[in-house]
Amino acid sequence: MKNPVPSQMTAVFVNAENGKLFTKKVDVPVPRKGEVLIKMLAAPVNPSDLAKIREVTADETVSFIPGIEGCGTVVAAGAGILPRIFMGRRVACSSKYMNSGTWAEYMVTPAGSCFPIGKSISDEQASMTIVNPMTALAFLDFARKNHHKAVVNTAAAGALGKMVAALFAKHKIKVLNIVRNDEGVKAIGKQKNNTVLNSTAPEFPEKFKEWCEKNNATLMLDAVGGELVNRVITLLPARSTIMLYGNLSQVKIEFLPTQLLRENKKIVGFFLGHWIHENGLMKTVFNLIKANSLLKNEVETPVQAVFNLENIQQAVDLYEKNMSRGKVLLKSGL
Numbered sequence: 184m185k186n187p188v189p190s191q192m193t194a195v196f197v198n199a200e201n202g203k204l205f206t207k208k209v210d211v212p213v214p215r216k217g218e219v220l221i222k223m224l225a226a227p228v229n230p231s232d233l234a235k236i237r238e239v240t241a242d243e244t245v246s247f248i249p250g251i252e253g254c255g256t257v258v259a260a261g262a263g264i265l266p267r268i269f270m271g272r273r274v275a276c277s278s279k280y281m282n283s284g285t286w287a288e289y290m291v292t293p294a295g296s297c298f299p300i301g302k303s304i305s306d307e308q309a310s311m312t313i314v315n316p317m318t319a320l321a322f323l324d325f326a327r328k329n330h331h332k333a334v335v336n337t338a339a340a341g342a343l344g345k346m347v348a349a350l351f352a353k354h355k356i357k358v359l360n361i362v363r364n365d366e367g368v369k370a371i372g373k374q375k376n377n378t379v380l381n382s383t384a385p386e387f388p389e390k391f392k393e394w395c396e397k398n399n400a401t402l403m404l405d406a407v408g409g410e411l412v413n414r415v416i417t418l419l420p421a422r423s424t425i426m427l428y429g430n431l432s433q434v435k436i437e438f439l440p441t442q443l444l445r446e447n448k449k450i451v452g453f454f455l456g457h458w459i460h461e462n463g464l465m466k467t468v469f470n471l472i473k474a475n476s477l478l479k480n481e482v483e484t485p486v487q488a489v490f491n492l493e494n495i496q497q498a499v500d501l502y503e504k505n506m507s508r509g510k511v512l513l514k515s516g517l
């Protein structure tokens with residue numbers, strides 16, 4: 184048999200005492216009915232991975248393998264039609280189980296959490312097909328259904344921010360991109376049809392209010408939370424919606440009910456997993472095809488570095504130092 188699956192693999196774990204990441208050898212999981220075993224080719228470090236690592240309990244660290252998305256080759260299939268169809272294919276995949284994530288040499292996941300990838304997309308880009316491209320599509324869907332002609336987006340110099348800017352520009356929806364430093368302003372400044380504001384600049388509140396009023400921006404997509412949201416609630420036009428989709432600042436949002444109710448403003452939450460579930464299988468497959476095309480034709484996600492699984496803590500430290508510089512990817516056997 185060509186390249187048989189070994190009995191043991193390297194996988195990333197969390198140290199329960201200090202939260203640091205390390206690798207150890209564990210048994211390669213066996214796919215059950217409806218599942219596939221994937222030999223991982225590449226996996227990114229995303230903010231949602233870091234959030235999950237922070238939340239994991241000491242008991243869970245015993246078996247928890249992080250890594251929400253990635254790309255790999257299906258090397259074993261459990262019973263069922265879909266697993267057999269995917270056998271030998273290169274797929275984008277997301278993890279479904281706490282004890283089997285993409286930050287390992289192999290991952291087991293339901294075949295329904297995989298999507299075959301065309302040859303024209305590299306392993307690196309394919310490993311980032313699901314989380315951000317699907318989220319950008321979800322935001323576009325929401326904005327169009329609710330007739331928003333202009334939106335505000337925060338954490339705009341990151342991978343998702345750039346995708347949102349490109350996708351919305353294509354659909355003629357204006358975007359006010361909010362970043363937190365001059366580096367972010369430069370990164371966005373190169374893109375067409377986009378306005379960018381630095382939230383730490385003294386003129387920020389005035390410019391923010393002016394742009395939102397002029398363009399009737401009644402939707403704010405926010406990944407930062409905390410103090411930034413506190414400051415802009417009253418600056419947004421009446422009847423605005425703030426859609427919270429991240430918690431990068433890790434600071435609570437504090438506001439008085441009157442700040443919302445007087446001008447009929449709303450705060451809602453967004454989680455990709457729920458959106459995919461609500462859409463059902465057919466629409467999700469259709470969206471994955473669109474996400475694939477978005478990556479192929481419009482926005483490549485920049486990669487700042489690639490690390491071996493064994494250097495996981497170094498990889499995360501570099502990523503956290505400057506997220507706007509690009510994703511950090513993990514590969515085994517570099």
Ligand SMILES: NC(=O)c1ccc[n+]([C@@H]2O[C@H](COP(=O)([O-])OP(=O)(O)OC[C@H]3O[C@@H](n4cnc5c(N)ncnc54)[C@H](OP(=O)(O)O)[C@@H]3O)[C@@H](O)[C@H]2O)c1
Binds near residue numbers: 338341362509
């Ligand atoms: N809810 C969902 O289902 C869902 C789905 C996809 C993504 N997300 C969220 O979307 C966000 C962006 O993801 P991404 O993949 O685009 O990340 P990314 O490429 O790593 O970029 C993160 C961006 O956020 C900025 N940032 C980090 N901490 C910040 C803070 N405290 N205040 C303001 N800006 C900050 C970074 O700027 P610096 O370079 O200055 O650090 C960088 O530009 C994350 O919060 C992620 O969890 C949520």
